[in-house]
Amino acid sequence: MALRAVLRNKCVLSGLLYQRSSCSSHGRVCATPVLAAQQRNNSSSSPKIDVNFDQSTGVAVMCLQNPPVNSLSLDFLTELCIGVEKLEMDKSCRGLILTSSQPKVFSAGLDITEMYGKSPERCGEFWRAVQEMWLKLYGSNMVTIAAINGSSPAGGCLMSMTCDYRIMADNPRYSIGLNETQLGIVAPFWFKDTMTNTVGQRTTEVALQLGLLYNPTEALKIGLVDQLVPEDQVLATATQTMTKWLAIPDHARAITKSMMRKPTIDKLTSNREADIQYFVNFITKDSIQKSLGMYMAMLKKRKA
Amino acid sequence: MALRAVLRNKCVLSGLLYQRSSCSSHGRVCATPVLAAQQRNNSSSSPKIDVNFDQSTGVAVMCLQNPPVNSLSLDFLTELCIGVEKLEMDKSCRGLILTSSQPKVFSAGLDITEMYGKSPERCGEFWRAVQEMWLKLYGSNMVTIAAINGSSPAGGCLMSMTCDYRIMADNPRYSIGLNETQLGIVAPFWFKDTMTNTVGQRTTEVALQLGLLYNPTEALKIGLVDQLVPEDQVLATATQTMTKWLAIPDHARAITKSMMRKPTIDKLTSNREADIQYFVNFITKDSIQKSLGMYMAMLKKRKA
Amino acid sequence: MALRAVLRNKCVLSGLLYQRSSCSSHGRVCATPVLAAQQRNNSSSSPKIDVNFDQSTGVAVMCLQNPPVNSLSLDFLTELCIGVEKLEMDKSCRGLILTSSQPKVFSAGLDITEMYGKSPERCGEFWRAVQEMWLKLYGSNMVTIAAINGSSPAGGCLMSMTCDYRIMADNPRYSIGLNETQLGIVAPFWFKDTMTNTVGQRTTEVALQLGLLYNPTEALKIGLVDQLVPEDQVLATATQTMTKWLAIPDHARAITKSMMRKPTIDKLTSNREADIQYFVNFITKDSIQKSLGMYMAMLKKRKA
Numbered sequence: 001m002a003l004r005a006v007l008r009n010k011c012v013l014s015g016l017l018y019q020r021s022s023c024s025s026h027g028r029v030c031a032t033p034v035l036a037a038q039q040r041n042n043s044s045s046s047p048k049i050d051v052n053f054d055q056s057t058g059v060a061v062m063c064l065q066n067p068p069v070n071s072l073s074l075d076f077l078t079e080l081c082i083g084v085e086k087l088e089m090d091k092s093c094r095g096l097i098l099t100s101s102q103p104k105v106f107s108a109g110l111d112i113t114e115m116y117g118k119s120p121e122r123c124g125e126f127w128r129a130v131q132e133m134w135l136k137l138y139g140s141n142m143v144t145i146a147a148i149n150g151s152s153p154a155g156g157c158l159m160s161m162t163c164d165y166r167i168m169a170d171n172p173r174y175s176i177g178l179n180e181t182q183l184g185i186v187a188p189f190w191f192k193d194t195m196t197n198t199v200g201q202r203t204t205e206v207a208l209q210l211g212l213l214y215n216p217t218e219a220l221k222i223g224l225v226d227q228l229v230p231e232d233q234v235l236a237t238a239t240q241t242m243t244k245w246l247a248i249p250d251h252a253r254a255i256t257k258s259m260m261r262k263p264t265i266d267k268l269t270s271n272r273e274a275d276i277q278y279f280v281n282f283i284t285k286d287s288i289q290k291s292l293g294m295y296m297a298m299l300k301k302r303k304a
Numbered sequence: 305m306a307l308r309a310v311l312r313n314k315c316v317l318s319g320l321l322y323q324r325s326s327c328s329s330h331g332r333v334c335a336t337p338v339l340a341a342q343q344r345n346n347s348s349s350s351p352k353i354d355v356n357f358d359q360s361t362g363v364a365v366m367c368l369q370n371p372p373v374n375s376l377s378l379d380f381l382t383e384l385c386i387g388v389e390k391l392e393m394d395k396s397c398r399g400l401i402l403t404s405s406q407p408k409v410f411s412a413g414l415d416i417t418e419m420y421g422k423s424p425e426r427c428g429e430f431w432r433a434v435q436e437m438w439l440k441l442y443g444s445n446m447v448t449i450a451a452i453n454g455s456s457p458a459g460g461c462l463m464s465m466t467c468d469y470r471i472m473a474d475n476p477r478y479s480i481g482l483n484e485t486q487l488g489i490v491a492p493f494w495f496k497d498t499m500t501n502t503v504g505q506r507t508t509e510v511a512l513q514l515g516l517l518y519n520p521t522e523a524l525k526i527g528l529v530d531q532l533v534p535e536d537q538v539l540a541t542a543t544q545t546m547t548k549w550l551a552i553p554d555h556a557r558a559i560t561k562s563m564m565r566k567p568t569i570d571k572l573t574s575n576r577e578a579d580i581q582y583f584v585n586f587i588t589k590d591s592i593q594k595s596l597g598m599y600m601a602m603l604k605k606r607k608a
Numbered sequence: 609m610a611l612r613a614v615l616r617n618k619c620v621l622s623g624l625l626y627q628r629s630s631c632s633s634h635g636r637v638c639a640t641p642v643l644a645a646q647q648r649n650n651s652s653s654s655p656k657i658d659v660n661f662d663q664s665t666g667v668a669v670m671c672l673q674n675p676p677v678n679s680l681s682l683d684f685l686t687e688l689c690i691g692v693e694k695l696e697m698d699k700s701c702r703g704l705i706l707t708s709s710q711p712k713v714f715s716a717g718l719d720i721t722e723m724y725g726k727s728p729e730r731c732g733e734f735w736r737a738v739q740e741m742w743l744k745l746y747g748s749n750m751v752t753i754a755a756i757n758g759s760s761p762a763g764g765c766l767m768s769m770t771c772d773y774r775i776m777a778d779n780p781r782y783s784i785g786l787n788e789t790q791l792g793i794v795a796p797f798w799f800k801d802t803m804t805n806t807v808g809q810r811t812t813e814v815a816l817q818l819g820l821l822y823n824p825t826e827a828l829k830i831g832l833v834d835q836l837v838p839e840d841q842v843l844a845t846a847t848q849t850m851t852k853w854l855a856i857p858d859h860a861r862a863i864t865k866s867m868m869r870k871p872t873i874d875k876l877t878s879n880r881e882a883d884i885q886y887f888v889n890f891i892t893k894d895s896i897q898k899s900l901g902m903y904m905a906m907l908k909k910r911k912a
Binding site: 164165196197198199200223226244245248249251252253255256257259260261 | 484485486487488489490491493496504505506508509510512513514515
């Protein structure tokens with residue numbers, strides 16, 4: 001338990017190295033300072049997401065603040081889903097911008113500790129939350145824009161891909177992609193479908209098999225992100241882009257969005273329990289648990 | 305009725321401004337002079353499409369001449385469908401080129417007056433004609449080439465996309481795209497499918513949500529058109545390209561074309577009545593009728 | 609029968625001209641010298657494929673040596689399928705590189721003589737072997753790389769497209785594509801599906817209708833091949849690329865590959881007999897037989 005406690009919220013399915021928590025927030029404009037967020041994080045009731053809704057523009061900014069790397073834990077996903085649902089039901093909220101308060105990282109993906117040494121029930125609960133995050137974001141009626149101000153591997157890439165538009169910081173040290181195979185695991189069919197809808201069949205086939213992580217320039221070239229801007233302009237550009245999208249009548253835009261995405265969403269909705277069962281069976285295998293254990297040990301060693 | 309009479313054939317679902325009818329035809333080579341076509345248009349029995357079939361080449365040129373902007377009215381669509389069907393049944397006709405006799409515009413799309421203040425029955429009849437146009441052109445056994453010598457928004461873009469090849473005038477003032485959402489309405493699923501088949505899922509997702517109109521250079525870049533040429537060479541290039549396509553044995557080419565398009569065509573064929581019902585329910589809503597009324601008033605004001 | 613005997617293994621569905629058999633092998637590294645292979649070819653029991661499996665790397669190189677142009681005859685396909693199956697069942701074999709020992713050609717496609725003047729039963733047997741080749745290669749759990757060191761039209765292009773990665777010699781005289789319509793025949797739906805998965809719907813629609821053959825630069829541009837290298841580096845590059853692919857855990861990569869390709873494979877598997885029947889009915893038609901006869905006569909004349 002000690003090991004798990006140490007690694008909690010810090011082991012992620014992405015191969016991303018630990019971030020030094022002493023990093024400043026580099027001019028990030030999220031409402032809550034990073035340091036405060038990190039301190040509050042010691043309490044399980046502290047918010048891992050800062051939601052800033054501007055009634056005058058109809059735009060909410062969700063700032064992910066789950067130090068050190070916004071790993072997608074069960075708590076974090078639950079808070080995210082509740083937050084998105086609240087905004088979705090508020091008719092005055094028309095647009096949602098997702099960004100990160102953490103330096104260098106947008107989100108490092110699924111939290112490994114949620115999958116290591118856990119009961120099948122708990123693993124199933126976790127996976128249902130991952131599904132729910134995707135269903136809520138990919139099927140949102142709001143305009144959704146990802147302001148990707150750091151690396152975004154694995155589950156972080158998935159979250160980015162659910163958005164209507166992706167703006168990434170033009171920093172060659174950042175990367176984005178579904179790199180699951182590099183860790184010996186497999187991106188499920190709805191990760192695959194989301195990527196295929198974004199960059200096409202052939203690019204997805206190569207990217208998923210090799211678990212490729214792309215730097216921003218490469219990501220722009222294959223269409224995994226839509227625009228690159230200097231790091232300090234990511235959120236401002238997202239806000240400007242949002243204005244353009246909100247110029248379109250909501251009703252017509254939302255019906256059009258649903259028409260484009262519904263078949264992909266229906267596929268998961270009608271296979272949800274089977275997908276959970278498949279995940280639980282896979283992740284609780286001895287061989288996979290052993291792999292995850294070795295991976296976590298390696299991460300711990302790197303940090304030390 | 306007076307308003308409708310004035311606007312008839314002039315209100316289109318595209319946001320295209322009125323064209324000055326005094327414009328010359330800029331060297332357009334359609335058989336019927338523009339002026340004559342415009343004069344004849346006063347009579348409902350005058351042809352809105354000039355069909356010029358060359359037995360020696362096996363190629364027919366259909367020149368759209370429904371002033372001022374080739375809006376797709378019920379009469380116009382009916383004439384178009386009959387014309388295409390005649391050519392389709394004539395085994396000596398192997399290729400069809402679609403072009404416009406109107407200055408600056410290929411086709412400005414569906415005729416709004418067909419959808420404003422009309423009975424549900426009449427709206428349904430109109431929509432069936434739009435479907436029929438798409439079914440006939442997208443499923444044609446002939447080689448079809450769009451010689452896009454002007455702007456081609458909304459229904460005009462759809463008509464262009466049904467063709468096997470698209471050549472557009474390289475004039476930055478022209479635009480092409482499915483801009484329905486900009487008017488608060490939604491491109492139906494088969495418009496969406498046709499665009500997805502042409503430019504892919506992701507580009508279509510953005511284009512349809514934002515109702516994007518592309519200039520020729522942008523349209524070429526995303527693959528919405530295949531080739532740009534100077535304005536006075538559009539039809540000549542279409543004719544040369546047709547020769548290349550007709551070098552392929554008809555039988556093998558037509559089976560191949562059908563194999564590529566049949567799933568998309570079958571989707572509409574088996575949902576045709578439901579699609580009509582959906583359109584009629586949507587377009588006869590008070591809110592939509594009000595929007596259309598305001599849009600038409602704006603167009604009328606701009607013209608004045 | 610004399611004509612057929614002469615043309616056997618030399619008439620291919622690609623329009624490729626006969627290669628002079630006196631050509632040297634241009635530094636090709638296949639284990640069996642071309643000349644020896646050609647001599648052995650006189651006996652029906654001689655191997656048409658040289659399989660070189662390196663236990664230390666886990667990589668097998670299959671060198672096609674069916675002079676003069678690696679046409680896909682029933683014998684050749686049968687040998688290929690048996691060879692692939694053996695490697696597939698050998699757990700120590702993780703990667704497969706396909707290349708050619710013949711100068712200037714990777715594979716010129718299906719052997720016309722298998723389709724001309726043959727009984728329906730024999731045509732059906734041949735077509736089943738073509739299906740089997742595709743099923744085995746497209747569904748392989750191994751990493752498959754095509755080292756395309758020469759032209760690769762029709763069935764040769766199909767075989768290349770089954771691989772995970774395609775490296776082509778950067779020689780402008782070489783070409784690749786599904787050019788079936790140029791010969792008056794039609795690429796079946798699973799050829800079409802494979803190409804659509806590789807280069808997308810719109811490019812496939814044009815390519816298949818016109819039966820386009822692309823030079824290497826064009827093929828790279830549309831994504832039909834992944835990389836161009838100088839002719840003498842094709843196999844070495846394939847070997848290096850294989851190392852990169854084998855760095856990914858086999859299990860995760862193979863499941864991912866299957867997830868991407870299974871729907872396409874299932875479509876043929878569940879329509880296999882109907883597809884054979886369709887082919888046999890088509891190819892045994894008098895008109896098609898006449899076309900093939902004329903084509904073979906033209907090839908013979910060109911050779912003379």
